Amino acid sequence: MAQSFRMKPPMGEDxxxxxxxxxxxxxxxxxxxxxxxxxxxxxxxxxxxxxxxxDHITASxxxxxxxxxVLHHPQFPGFDYPLIIILVDLEEGTRFTSQLINCAPxxxxxxxxxxxxxxxxxxxFRLPMFQPAQGAxx
Amino acid sequence: xxxxxxxKTAIAGIGLTxxxxxxxxxxxxxxxxxxxxxxxxxxxxxxxINGFVSYTLDSTDEIELARTVGAGDLKLFTKxxxxxxxxxxxxxxxxxxxxxxxxxxxxxxxxxxxxxxxxMGQGVSGQIISSDLVHWSWYMPYGMLxxxxxxxxxxxxxxxRYGVTCEDLGRVAISQRNxxxxxxxxxxxxxxxxxxxxxASKVIADPLRLYDFCQETDGGCAILITSAExxxxxxxxxxxxxxxxxxxxxxxEQMTSYYRDELDSLPEMELAARLVYEQSGLGPDDIxxxxxxxxxxxxxxMQLESFGFCGRGEGKDMVRDGALDIDGRLPNxxxxxxxxxxYIHGMNNIAEGARLIRGTSTSQPAGVEHVLxxxxxxxxxxxxxxxxx
Ligand SMILES: [Zn+2]
Numbered sequence: 001m002a003q004s005f006r007m008k009p010p011m012g013e014d015x016x017x018x019x020x021x022x023x024x025x026x027x028x029x030x031x032x033x034x035x036x037x038x039x040x041x042x043x044x045x046x047x048x049x050x051x052x053x054x055d056h057i058t059a060s061x062x063x064x065x066x067x068x069x070v071l072h073h074p075q076f077p078g079f080d081y082p083l084i085i086i087l088v089d090l091e092e093g094t095r096f097t098s099q100l101i102n103c104a105p106x107x108x109x110x111x112x113x114x115x116x117x118x119x120x121x122x123x124x125f126r127l128p129m130f131q132p133a134q135g136a137x138x
Numbered sequence: 139x140x141x142x143x144x145x146k147t148a149i150a151g152i153g154l155t156x157x158x159x160x161x162x163x164x165x166x167x168x169x170x171x172x173x174x175x176x177x178x179x180x181x182x183x184x185x186x187i188n189g190f191v192s193y194t195l196d197s198t199d200e201i202e203l204a205r206t207v208g209a210g211d212l213k214l215f216t217k218x219x220x221x222x223x224x225x226x227x228x229x230x231x232x233x234x235x236x237x238x239x240x241x242x243x244x245x246x247x248x249x250x251x252x253x254x255x256x257x258m259g260q261g262v263s264g265q266i267i268s269s270d271l272v273h274w275s276w277y278m279p280y281g282m283l284x285x286x287x288x289x290x291x292x293x294x295x296x297x298x299r300y301g302v303t304c305e306d307l308g309r310v311a312i313s314q315r316n317x318x319x320x321x322x323x324x325x326x327x328x329x330x331x332x333x334x335x336x337x338a339s340k341v342i343a344d345p346l347r348l349y350d351f352c353q354e355t356d357g358g359c360a361i362l363i364t365s366a367e368x369x370x371x372x373x374x375x376x377x378x379x380x381x382x383x384x385x386x387x388x389x390x391e392q393m394t395s396y397y398r399d400e401l402d403s404l405p406e407m408e409l410a411a412r413l414v415y416e417q418s419g420l421g422p423d424d425i426x427x428x429x430x431x432x433x434x435x436x437x438x439x440m441q442l443e444s445f446g447f448c449g450r451g452e453g454k455d456m457v458r459d460g461a462l463d464i465d466g467r468l469p470n471x472x473x474x475x476x477x478x479x480x481y482i483h484g485m486n487n488i489a490e491g492a493r494l495i496r497g498t499s500t501s502q503p504a505g506v507e508h509v510l511x512x513x514x515x516x517x518x519x520x521x522x523x524x525x526x527x
Contacts (some may be wrong), residue, residue, distance in 0.1 A: 007283075009275030040397065041276050067298075067401060069290035071281065074259075079281040082344075087291060087396050089201035095397050099280045105344070110298055127279055 004061040005078025006121060014044050017056075025118050027059040027128045029094050040094040047117065061116030066095060068107045088114055089128055102131040139357065141381070141417040145238040147368035149229075149524065151180025151362035152489040157323055157440065159164045160254040161356035167360035169198040169249035176360040177207075181373035182243055187362075189214030189244030191231045193224040193483060196248055197256075202498040214241040216386075216432075220392060221258070222433060222514030225484030226410075226522045230335035230382045234365040240419040242364065248485040249358030257354050258286060258481070270392060278396060285433065286351060288393040288515060290343035293436035296402040297345060300451035302439060304345060306458065308336035310435040311349040311477055313462045318474030320500040325353040326478035350435040356478035361488055370527065376525040377495035381418030385410035386518035393516050407444035407512065410521035415446075418523045420508060421444040426522070427494050427503055428468050429487035432475040437515035438462070445521075446511060464501055472501040484513045491524050 004005035011019055030042040034051035045052055066087040075081050084100040086108075099110065101117065111131035120126045139193065139483055153175030155161070157167050177184045187209040190200035197353075200215035214235045218224035225248070232244035252258060282288065311331060318326035331349060339348040369376035387405040389398040398405065422445055430441045439453035447468055448456050461467040473479045473490040480486055491511040493499045511522040 007275075007278040010271050011281055012272050015272050015275065041273070067291050067295035067396075069287060069294055069346075070341075071287050071290075072344070073340065073342045075282065076281055076283060081282050085280055085282050085287060085291065087295075087401075097276055097280065097282070097394070097396060109296075 005016070005076070006125060018042055021056065021058070022118070022126050022128060025126065027096070027097070027116050028056045029059050029062055029092055030056050032053055034124050038092060038094050040096060043119050055138065057092065059090050063090040063096070063114050065108070065110060065112045065114055067110070068100065068108055070108070082132070084108060086130060096128070099129045100131065103127050140419065143233055143237050143382065144380055144417055145378055147363055147367055147379045148231045148366045149361055149379070150364045150369040150372045150376060151176040151182060152492050153177070153179055153254040153360040153487060154323065154486065155249070155358045156324060157355050157357040157482070159356060161251055165196070165249045165251055165255070165358070166198045166202055166206060168251070168356070169203050169247050169360070172247055172249060172358035172360035173203060173207050173245050176245060176362040177505045178526040179374060180362045180364070182362060182364070183432045184208050185210045185502055186243050187233060187245050188212055188233055191228040191244060192247045193221070193228065193248055195221055196250070198247070198249055201251065214244060219321050220514065222484045222516045223517035224433060225431070225488060226382060226511060226520030227513065229361065229363065229488065230377070230384055230520060233379055233382050236363055236365055244334050244363045245360050246363065247358065247360040248483045248484070250483065251356045252481055253354040253356050253370065255356070257512060259286070259351070259354055260422065272393070273343040273391060284343070285393065286346055287344040289434045289437070290346050291518035292398065292401055292516060293434065294345055296436065298442055299402040300454065301456045302436070304347070305333065306439060306454045307345070307350050307435040308333050309457045310432075310438045310462065313335055314471045314478045315474045316463070317472050317501045321473050321479060324474040324475055324479040325355065329488065334372040346434060352433045352476035352481040354481060357390065357480055359482045359485035359489055361485065361492070366458050366527070367378035376527050377492040378527050380420060380525045381411055381414040382520070382522045383413035383417060384520040385413060390518055404444045404515060406519050407441055407515065407521070410512065410519055411445045414523050421464035422524060425468065425508050425510045426506045427472065428470045429475065429491050429512070429514045430470055430510070431484055431487065431515050431519075432471055432477050433481065433515065435477065438470065441512060441515065453463045454459065464503055469501070469503040471502065472499045485491070487511055488522065490491070493521065495524050495526055
């Protein structure tokens with residue numbers, strides 16, 4: 001895959017920290033320090049208790065497939081089509097939007113078990129992708 | 139006690155430009171044509187217009203249009219956010235202004251060179267994003283850049299949960315294409331669609347095929363809102379605004395509300411339904427025809443459930459029963475809709491709502507008392523109920 005094509009996320013106050021974790025190989029989930037509620041995508045305030053104090057945990061990377069779409073058109077330069085985009089229910093309880101790799105479109109099923117694999121572009125940019133869980137008991 | 143906004147205002151005029159793939163004129167020109175036609179339709183002088191409402195995505199500013207068409211002093215000028223979700227929202231803002239006496243005659247408009255200029259189908263690879271860049275950034279790096287991709291994720295979940303098939307989506311596309319055969323303005327006019335054509339069309343974002351997508355169009359549409367009292371003295375039969383509401387719910391994102399517990403319903407559309415039914419004192423049984431927002435076929439089926447025309451998971455059964463057709467329970471998008479007339483971001487569906495009340499649709503069902511119109515799906519949205527005077 002040719003790679004410098006990828007649209008990089010803006011690294012703002014509310015989300016830049018998450019991408020720094022990804023750069024270190026970790027799939028982070030934001031956590032409210034007051035009530036411990038996990039939240040994704042990251043936001044500056046807890047919607048449950050309104051605390052501005054937060055830290056994060058590192059997800060195990062295990063989850064199940066909530067939904068997916070297989071993209072065929074339009075084809076943007078650099079991406080490999082058909083491109084499988086997924087929603088993953090992480091075992092920690094939050095949901096994450098990602099790409100499924102190492103899996104043929106016809107083999108994708110709702111509820112299939114997945115594991116995170118950190119993808120790295122040639123320019124060093126890293127982002128979490130998922131693949132079918134290896135040797136997972138169904 | 140009846141709601142303050144109920145029956146106070148009406149659609150007195152509608153104005154449309156020609157719809158095409160290349161207008162050859164500016165979006166300001168399209169907006170001006172649509173506005174002048176709406177004024178002419180109503181019998182209101184442009185100099186009497188003192189309010190303009192459009193979408194944040196519209197390139198034509200209110201004062202540019204006001205100057206161009208020779209409007210009077212403006213007392214209301216505003217733009218509503220969230221793409222196609224703004225359609226009914228523009229009507230709400232106009233209705234609030236007219237009902238409170240802030241303004242008297244308000245034009246709601248949307249004009250876009252949506253095919254030859256900035257194409258919505260090109261998604262966030264274009265210039266349509268700004269302050270919500272961080273929101274889109276959870277999707278952009280993965281190549282999830284287009285409306286089709288965002289909607290397909292929800293459609294797939296919904297279809298899997300309730301056993302909705304590709305053929306069910308095809309039935310929606312075909313029903314609306316059939317209506318377009320009576321409407322010379324429509325992109326699908328003269329091009330009937332069969333189930334074979336539908337199933338043979340290329341998959342864009344599985345499970346959505348080419349014919350599940352709306353028609354990117356150059357064109358403009360304007361709606362003239364005035365008081366019900368004034369509308370009764372004008373040229374057209376008024377389409378009385380029985381209820382109009384905007385709606386956004388917990389966990390709302392623009393197109394990607396993926397983090398709610400359940401993904402197989404449309405919470406914001408259910409809120410819009412509740413609000414508009416409460417305001418109008420009407421319910422699903424009172425609605426005789428609809429213009430359910432139809433940028434994508436799957437959204438139409440889901441909205442049948444949101445608005446209580448059937449139970450959860452039963453939208454497909456209504457479609458299979460032919461409910462959306464001219465002699466069905468709920469003739470829907472009788473002009474062809476965004477799928478087969480044109481994609482003017484939902485404003486053309488509001489215009490058809492007014493025509494259905496006037497009795498002038500090119501596919502007019504019998505006995506239409508109340509019409510429901512919704513705006514964008516999967517975004518902060520709204521709903522409108524029009525009634526015969
Ligand atoms: Zn908290």
